[in-house]
Structure formats: C-alpha cells, structure tokens
Amino acid sequence: MQVKETQNDGLKRGYTITVTAAELDDKVVGKLKEAQPEVEMKGFRKGKVPMAMMRKQFGPRLMGEAMQEAIDGALNEHMTTSGDRPAAQPEMKMANEDWKEGDDVVVNVSYEKLPDVPETDLSKVKLERMVVKADDSAVEEALKNLAESPQAVAYEAKDAAAENNDQVVIDFVGKIDGEAFEGGAGDDYPLVLGSNSFIPGFEDQLVGTKAGEEKAVTVSFPAEYQAAHLAGKEAVFDVTVKEVRAANAPEIDDELAKKFGAEDLDALKGQIRERLEAEYNGASRAIAKRKLLDELDTLVSFDLPESLVEAEANQIAHQLWHEENPDVQGHDHPEINPTDEHKTLAQRRVKLGLLLADIGQNAEVKVSDQEMTQAIMNQARQYPGQERQFFEFVQQNAQFRQQLQAPMFEDKVVDHIFEKATVTEKTVTKEELQTAVEALESED
Structure with a gap:
C-alpha cells in the first residue's frame, strides 16, 4: 500500500492511495478463511466447502469490503501519522474507474485540514464588566408588577365591556375549514386579556365584548406552531363570553x-x-x-x-x-x-x-x-x-x-x-x- 502526496497548499491536502492487487487478494483470502468454518453448501459438510467454491460464491462481495477497509485503513493511518484533522469529510474518488479484478486500486483523496491554532496568552485579554445593584426603587417596581400579575390579582364580575387586563370567562370551539380540530375547544376558560396566552390576535378581538355576547374570532396559527398540522392555518373560534371580571390588585403586604x-x-x-x-x-x-x-x-x-x-x-x-x-x-x-x-x-x-x-x-x-x-x-x-x-x-x-x-x-x-x-x-x-x-x- 502506498500513499503519495499530490497537493500541499495552505490547508489543502491531496494524496493518492494505491492498494495493490496482491494486498487486496490477501485480504479477501483472509476473510474467506475466517468464514470457512461456518459456511455450508449443498454437497459439503459445514466447514468443508473448498476455497475455490467459496471464492466464486462470496469473492465479489468480499472484494468490495476489502477495498473499502484497505482504503479506510490507509487514510486513518495517514491521519494518525500526519496529525491532520480534516475540516470536513475527505473527498475520495477512484482514479481508475475502469478497475477490474486483478488491478491495483488507486484512489485520489483531498481535504482541508484544520489549522494549527496559535497559543493565546489569555492574561493579555483585558475586559471591563458592568455591575448593577438592584436598588430599592427597582425592587418596589417589581413588587408592584407582582401585585398586578394574574397570580396575585383577584377578579370581580363587572357589567361593563371587557378591557385589557380584565379576565373573561369563555367557552370556545375552534374550526379550520368549518371542521372542529382536536385541542381547539374549552369551557369556562378564564382568560386575561393582554396576557398573550392565546394565539396572537385572539385576545385583541375580545376587547369590548360583554357577558353573554357571542363572537367569531378569526386568527392564523404561527408558521412555527408546535403542532405541525395547525402551523400557518387560519382558524375561526366560536366564542361565548360568559363573564367579564375586573382586576382588583391586592395590598403589598405579607399576605401577598x-x-x-x-x-x-x-x-x-x-x-x-x-x-x-x-x-x-x-x-x-x-x-x-x-x-x-x-x-x-x-x-x-x-x-x-x-x-x-x-x-x-x-x-x-x-x-x-x-x-x-x-x-x-x-x-x-x-x-x-x-x-x-x-x-x-x-x-x-x-x-x-x-x-x-x-x-x-x-x-x-x-x-x-x-x-x-x-x-x-x-x-x-x-x-x-x-x-x-x-x-x-x-x-x-x-x-x-x-x-x-x-x-x-x-x-x-x-x-x-x-x-x-x-x-x-x-x-x-x-x-x-x-x-x-x-x-x-x-x-x-
């Protein structure tokens, strides 16, 4: 087996790998001998099939395996010896595409190797890092936001039309092309308008509704929606507003x-x-x-x-x-x-x-x-x-x-x-x- 360099330009490398016909034949014979004890053929006892018959039966397939193993082995040995690490899978092409049994196998291999990265003195890297302390005003602002969040707010029924931050209790059925779809229905669902917990555009269309009102809400599922069968589809939701509730923020105290x-x-x-x-x-x-x-x-x-x-x-x-x-x-x-x-x-x-x-x-x-x-x-x-x-x-x-x-x-x-x-x-x-x-x- 021979490995000859054909290109050495920057990070680009090229080699010709030659596996002689004799080397291939030795590999094929070795594989046949290894398999012989377990081979059975009509007219012969297990393990007693003549090598010539085995070669005729299995030789072509084993030749392909031997070629691949020989080339891979030569390439791996070259990488180990040279220390090259290919940036991508090496490109391999038969040089003698008209190859027939009895010929040497010649393969052209080319790749770009990963560069040798120079050692870096990290102590020379100088950086400035910003530090921010949470002051009392930031803490108070966050407390106020918590008090106004759905987890903390108590909701009380109101007769007026729904506004952002109000909670509406709804029944809904979603349909695509007039057909209801799985997971698109709910009863007595408490939805806070402006929470963005439903499909974009859904909550906006319920602003201004009142208890007892029915409304058809038309929205499109996002193109990246996790349910692939709904992604990008337009849907119409038949919504019944059963109750409108106003938010009542609690006191900021130990109970909160x-x-x-x-x-x-x-x-x-x-x-x-x-x-x-x-x-x-x-x-x-x-x-x-x-x-x-x-x-x-x-x-x-x-x-x-x-x-x-x-x-x-x-x-x-x-x-x-x-x-x-x-x-x-x-x-x-x-x-x-x-x-x-x-x-x-x-x-x-x-x-x-x-x-x-x-x-x-x-x-x-x-x-x-x-x-x-x-x-x-x-x-x-x-x-x-x-x-x-x-x-x-x-x-x-x-x-x-x-x-x-x-x-x-x-x-x-x-x-x-x-x-x-x-x-x-x-x-x-x-x-x-x-x-x-x-x-x-x-x-x-």
Whole structure:
C-alpha cells in the first residue's frame, strides 16, 4: 500500500492511495478463511466447502469490503501519522474507474485540514464588566408588577365591556375549514386579556365584548406552531363570553408575599433583589462575552479552511433570507448567494469557533452528562404532553445533541477565559446597562 502526496497548499491536502492487487487478494483470502468454518453448501459438510467454491460464491462481495477497509485503513493511518484533522469529510474518488479484478486500486483523496491554532496568552485579554445593584426603587417596581400579575390579582364580575387586563370567562370551539380540530375547544376558560396566552390576535378581538355576547374570532396559527398540522392555518373560534371580571390588585403586604411562597414581605423583597441582580448579571455577562469575542478576533490570526467559511456563509445567507421571507417554509426558492458581508461574518464565526474549541480542549473543558441531561429536560418542557417523543428523538439524533452541547461548551470556555483574563468591574445604573444591551442587540 502506498500513499503519495499530490497537493500541499495552505490547508489543502491531496494524496493518492494505491492498494495493490496482491494486498487486496490477501485480504479477501483472509476473510474467506475466517468464514470457512461456518459456511455450508449443498454437497459439503459445514466447514468443508473448498476455497475455490467459496471464492466464486462470496469473492465479489468480499472484494468490495476489502477495498473499502484497505482504503479506510490507509487514510486513518495517514491521519494518525500526519496529525491532520480534516475540516470536513475527505473527498475520495477512484482514479481508475475502469478497475477490474486483478488491478491495483488507486484512489485520489483531498481535504482541508484544520489549522494549527496559535497559543493565546489569555492574561493579555483585558475586559471591563458592568455591575448593577438592584436598588430599592427597582425592587418596589417589581413588587408592584407582582401585585398586578394574574397570580396575585383577584377578579370581580363587572357589567361593563371587557378591557385589557380584565379576565373573561369563555367557552370556545375552534374550526379550520368549518371542521372542529382536536385541542381547539374549552369551557369556562378564564382568560386575561393582554396576557398573550392565546394565539396572537385572539385576545385583541375580545376587547369590548360583554357577558353573554357571542363572537367569531378569526386568527392564523404561527408558521412555527408546535403542532405541525395547525402551523400557518387560519382558524375561526366560536366564542361565548360568559363573564367579564375586573382586576382588583391586592395590598403589598405579607399576605401577598405568601402567595408567592415567601415567609413575609421582607423575604419576598430579598428574593426579588436576588432575581433582579441575576438578570443584571446575565445581561452584563452577554455584553462582556461580546467584548471578549471582539478582543479575541483582533488578538489572534490564523488560516481558515475555505470549505468551513463557505458553508457558514451559505448558512447565514439562507437563514437571513428565510427571516426576510417568513412565508416560505421549504427550500423551493431562488438560489441564495452569500454577500461579502455574509462571508466576513462567516470568517469571524469560523475563526472564533476553532479558537474556542482549541482553548477548551487544552483546558480540558467538558460538558458533563448531568449538564446534558438537564439541558434536554429544559428543552422537553417546551413540548408539554410530548416529552417521551422528544426524549426518543434526542436519543436517536446525534446532530441535535451536538447542537444542544455546542453553546454549553462555548459558555464554559468563555467562563474559563474570564477567569484567566484581566477583568475590571464598573458599577453602572440599570439604564446604562439597558442601553448597552440595546446596542448589542442592534449589532446582531
């Protein structure tokens, strides 16, 4: 077996792998001898079938297996020896397409290898991280919102027309093309108008209704609706308003605190302060992460595999096109070509992805089985009543598991870099933090 280099240009590599006819024949014979003790044929006892007859019967199929094993083995041995890590599946093509038994097998192999990422001195990374403390006014505002929430508010019947934040008690039956559909009906359902708990547009059409009124509510299910048979469909709901109730917010006191599982009002305020500061910290981390990625993008430079950049640019262009054309669900659309802007963004993503992967590998960063299980359970909660099917889907879909794991791994690597970098804290107001968040979102 011979491996001859035919291309060495940047990250591009090309090789010719030659497996001689004698090597192939030895592999076929070896496979036949291995199988011989268990082979039975008419006229021969088990294990006594002549090699010539076995070769005639099984030789062609075993030849194909031997060829594949020999080529795969040669390629794997080359990767181990060279240390190359292909950026994508190597392209393999028979050089002698008119091959016949007795000929050598010659295969051309080409791929782009992943680059050697230069070592980065993370201590040279300097970042500023915003810190926001939850002040009393923020806690009081959150308390007021809790007191006005559906969980806390008591509702009292009223004769006037329904307004936003009122609760209406309704019976409803949903129909598509005049036919009622499963899961589209309910009786005595308490719906708070403005809560956005029903399909977009449904609650708006009940504003102004009164007790005893019947109304046909026409809405369209979102294109991304979890029930595929309803997604994008127009439905008409026959609604009977049985009662209209006005919201009556409770006093902000210990009794309110107990409704939310706190011992008293002071304990509830403490919980609110912790939650607010956790939200502030999350926003602050997102801003610091973007600054970190910008810093790394400037700090480190290395060659990028063209195939990965091209694939990423195509994906970006495709995703943005569908966001601009939400009515097109499938792939029946004009050809989408990436722009220079898409390619620049793709280069950044590929570069940072390879860099973070290298830093994480060197630091032995791993996503534990427990963390993966928790992530899967969190995802499953988005499909109430279908959790079992979701778990089965995840178990059978390695690509989806990788999609779940990738952002978790990235966040752990980012946290590792934060620990190594020089990070200074700057105390700011929540308004300043919000402005920074809005600026970050406008860049996306």
